[in-house]
Amino acid sequence: MFQKILIANRGEIALRIARTCREMNIPSVALYQASDQGSLHVRLADECVLLDAPGGFMNGEAILEIAEQAGADAIHPGYGFLAEQAEFVRACDRRGIVFIGPPAHVIELTANKVEALNRVKAAGVHVPPFSVQCYDREDDTALNRQAELLGYPLVVKSCRGGRGRGAHLVREPERLNAVVRRAQQEAQVVYGDRSVYLERLIAPARQLSVQILADENGNLVHLGEREGSLLVGNQKVIEEAPAPSLDRAQRERLWQSAAKIARLFEYTNVGTVEFLLDATGETLFTEIKARIQTEHPLTEMLTRVDLVRQQILLAAGETLEFHQDDVRLDGWAMLARISAQDPWNRMMPSPGLLRRVRLPGGSQVRTDTFVYSGCNVPSEYDPLIAKLVVQDADRESCRKKLERALAEFKITGATTTLALLQTMMRDPDFVRGDYDAGMLPHKLEQEPIAPRTMRDLALAAAVYYHRTNRAFQPVTQERILSGWHRSSRNLPD
Numbered sequence: 001m002f003q004k005i006l007i008a009n010r011g012e013i014a015l016r017i018a019r020t021c022r023e024m025n026i027p028s029v030a031l032y033q034a035s036d037q038g039s040l041h042v043r044l045a046d047e048c049v050l051l052d053a054p055g056g057f058m059n060g061e062a063i064l065e066i067a068e069q070a071g072a073d074a075i076h077p078g079y080g081f082l083a084e085q086a087e088f089v090r091a092c093d094r095r096g097i098v099f100i101g102p103p104a105h106v107i108e109l110t111a112n113k114v115e116a117l118n119r120v121k122a123a124g125v126h127v128p129p130f131s132v133q134c135y136d137r138e139d140d141t142a143l144n145r146q147a148e149l150l151g152y153p154l155v156v157k158s159c160r161g162g163r164g165r166g167a168h169l170v171r172e173p174e175r176l177n178a179v180v181r182r183a184q185q186e187a188q189v190v191y192g193d194r195s196v197y198l199e200r201l202i203a204p205a206r207q208l209s210v211q212i213l214a215d216e217n218g219n220l221v222h223l224g225e226r227e228g229s230l231l232v233g234n235q236k237v238i239e240e241a242p243a244p245s246l247d248r249a250q251r252e253r254l255w256q257s258a259a260k261i262a263r264l265f266e267y268t269n270v271g272t273v274e275f276l277l278d279a280t281g282e283t284l285f286t287e288i289k290a291r292i293q294t295e296h297p298l299t300e301m302l303t304r305v306d307l308v309r310q311q312i313l314l315a316a317g318e319t320l321e322f323h324q325d326d327v328r329l330d331g332w333a334m335l336a337r338i339s340a341q342d343p344w345n346r347m348m349p350s351p352g353l354l355r356r357v358r359l360p361g362g363s364q365v366r367t368d369t370f371v372y373s374g375c376n377v378p379s380e381y382d383p384l385i386a387k388l389v390v391q392d393a394d395r396e397s398c399r400k401k402l403e404r405a406l407a408e409f410k411i412t413g414a415t416t417t418l419a420l421l422q423t424m425m426r427d428p429d430f431v432r433g434d435y436d437a438g439m440l441p442h443k444l445e446q447e448p449i450a451p452r453t454m455r456d457l458a459l460a461a462a463v464y465y466h467r468t469n470r471a472f473q474p475v476t477q478e479r480i481l482s483g484w485h486r487s488s489r490n491l492p493d
Contacts, residue, residue, distance in 0.1 A: 001316055002026055002074040002098065006067040007045065008057060009078030011370045012387065013294075014041035017076050020308040022046075029070045031063065035378035040370045056380075057081040058192075060088040064095055074098040074315065076308075080382070083291040084111055084160075100315040102269045102290045109265050110288040113159050114197050116265075120285045123264055125257055128276065128284050129200040134159040136184070136195035140177050143198075147176055150200045156180055158187035159195040167234050169201065202284065204436040206245045206277040207231070209289075210258035211299045213310055214268045219320045222255050223303050224329045226295060229437045230424065233347055237417065237440060238424060239295045240334045241302050244395060244433030245277055254283055261285060269314045270296075270307055294384070297368055298335040301391045303327060331391055332398040336406060336421045338369075338386040340377045343420035350415040351379035360408035364391040365401070367409075377414055385416070395433065399425060 005021050006029040007014045014030060018041055021028040030045035033056055042048045047070060053062035060082055067075055075097055077083040089104040101107075110116055114134055121127045131146045136159075147154055153171040156179050168186075170179040180196060188194040206229040214220040227243035228236035246254065258273040265288065272289040296307045305327075313321070341347045357373045369386035371377065377385055390405055392398040403425035409418055429435045 002312070004029060004070065004072040005074045005076055005100070005312070006063070006070060006072035007031065007041070007078065008063050008075050008082055009080070010036055010039065010041060010057065010381065011384070012041075012368045013078040013292075015039075015044060015370050016297075016368055017078060017308055018045045020306060020312070024309060024312065026312070029067070029072055031057070031066065033057075033380070035376070035380055038375050040372065040375075060085065060091055064091060064097065067097055068095065072097065074100055074312075076100040076311070077291070079291050079294055084289075086111065098315055100269075100311050101292075102267065102271060106265055106267055107290045110267075110271075110290045111160050113157065113287055116287060117285070119264060120261055123260065125261060126282060126284050128202050128286065131198040134195040134197050135180065136193075143180060144173065144176060146198055147173065150198055153201040153203075155199045155201050156183040156196050157199055158183065158191055158193070159197050160187065160191040160193045202276050202278050203438060204279055205229075206243070206436050207236075208243055208245075208254060208275045208277055208283065209272045209293070210255060210275075211270075211272055211296070211307070212258060212262045212267065213270055213307075213314070213320060214262060215314055215320045216268055216317060217319055219323075220259060220262060220267070221320060221322070221324045221327060222258055223299050223305060223327060225251065225254055225258075226298055228295065229435055230430070230440050231437055232343070232440055236295065236337065238334065238336050238421065238430075239298055240332065240395070240398075241298050242329065242332070243277075250277075250281060250283070257283065257285070261288065270311045294337070294387070295335050297366060297387055297389045298333050301333040301335075301364070301366060301389050302329055302331070304330075331393045332395045333389060333391040334398050334402045335387055335389045336402060337384055337417070338388060338409065338411070338421070339417045340383040340385050340414045341417055342415040343417050347417075349379065349383045351377045351383070352414045353377075354411060355413035356410065358408070358410040360388065360405035362401070362405065365405050366390070371411075385411075396431075399431065 004027045007017050008031060018028045027046040030041050030048040031051040032042045032048060033051050049066050053059045058081055075092060082088045084107055086104040086107040089099045089107060092099040117127050117130050129150050135143055153169060155167055155169055157167045168179050168183045170176050183196045184194040187196060206227060208225050208227055210225045211223040224241060225243050226239050226241045227245060228239040230238040261273050270292050272293050274286045275283045276286055277283050292307060292311060300307055340350045342350055353376050354371055357371055359367045366389045367386055371385050388405055390398060390401040392401050406422050406425060424430050429439060
């Protein structure tokens with residue numbers, strides 16, 4: 001087993017990794033930049049080192065030097081940053097440091113989204129219609145020709161990132177070139193590669209993902225599926241497991257497809273196979289995330305499997321500790337992402353000092369976060385500040401528990417998505433489990449302010465106005481004027 005693990009990440013995922021390292025009796029080294037000095041992952045890791053280098057967490061060479069100086073023999077990248085950078089994995093190999101994740105050749109195969117789609121399509125698995133190549137320069141003629149062949153509306157995606165960052169919708173030919181330029185610029189910033197490809201929009205659709213684990217001896221298991229169809233700006237807001245959109249037969253086929261696809265890429269370690277479910281009930285493969293995902297606590301809550309522990313064991317060459325028949329999917333689980341963003345103002349980031357943080361509690365309630373009362377939310381990073389996960393026997397009980405936990409969750413000092421999440425808990429479509437990937441943006445645009453909310457806002461404004469504008473008139477209390485306090489000092493004769 002490893003002697004020391006350097007955590008090449010920050011925030012809640014770094015804290016999550018540090019906790020598992022401590023439970024496994026493996027010392028951990030946390031990295032931080034100046035704006036993140038007070039974060040919990042810095043306080044709770046066994047060691048911490050200032051990452052004062054250009055590029056920060058994307059500077060692989062600086063991180064490797066710190067790992068060597070700290071005596072770390074393994075690096076856990078978390079998600080984002082260097083987690084899916086094949087060249088960084090090779091650099092780790094050259095230094096004799098173990099990268100806790102898939103090997104470089106697997107990351108390369110899965111990172112090229114067009115090649116991955118071609119490989120899966122050739123194996124007989126359904127995929128969405130997509131362009132035959134990536135576009136990394138201004139080739140407007142070829143782009144327009146390919147777009148016409150696929151048909152509008154289209155999604156412009158990063159060839160390295162797939163869904164999420166760098167994905168943009170285009171509905172008419174006149175907007176194609178402008179959207180492609182924007183997507184290329186964003187892909188360059190996020191992934192270091194400006195190449196993009198086109199994919200026909202599947203709508204309505206629901207987004208599904210299957211958690212997989214595989215060791216170097218060919219053993220592979222899945223841990224069920226998650227549904228993450230409630231999105232804003234390609235970022236999942238609420239996710240649940242199992243997926244309410246699937247029946248038993250569909251679920252079994254989805255699991256089988258995920259295992260088949262993972263074996264196509266000779267996948268090892270922890271990863272996720274992602275799909276779309278179209279209106280006809282057909283599942284379409286979209287991509288493999290060759291890393292641990294943001295929403296992994298949802299699967300952990302449902303299965304009681306520590307995925308970070310499994311990552312570490314598999315990276316150390318261990319054989320999977322259990323078989324598929326040992327996996328138990330108990331009840332229902334839901335996860336809500338709390339971000340320092342304003343949901344009523346185009347999800348604008350809202351960094352700053354958090355004056356008060358109150359976390360929810362109760363049976364089967366888990367909060368992964370790096371924040372606390374008095375901490376700072378930096379402006380340089382992703383605005384995600386917490387993940388709230390609950391589990392119960394069935395979907396309705398789980399929904400009520402999440403609604404209660406969100407009501408207990410209090411954050412002051414920054415605008416967060418808590419109000420949006422609380423609203424969604426009572427939304428009739430969500431309550432029924434009848435929603436798709438296009439629902440939440442539509443509701444943000446159309447949702448009227450409830451009369452009760454307007455009443456509460458009016459009362460709050462009136463109280464604030466009264467308190468800030470009333471005249472201050474000092475009054476001397478009568479008991480002071482009576483002179484009792486002076487007489488009380490007189491000593492008896």
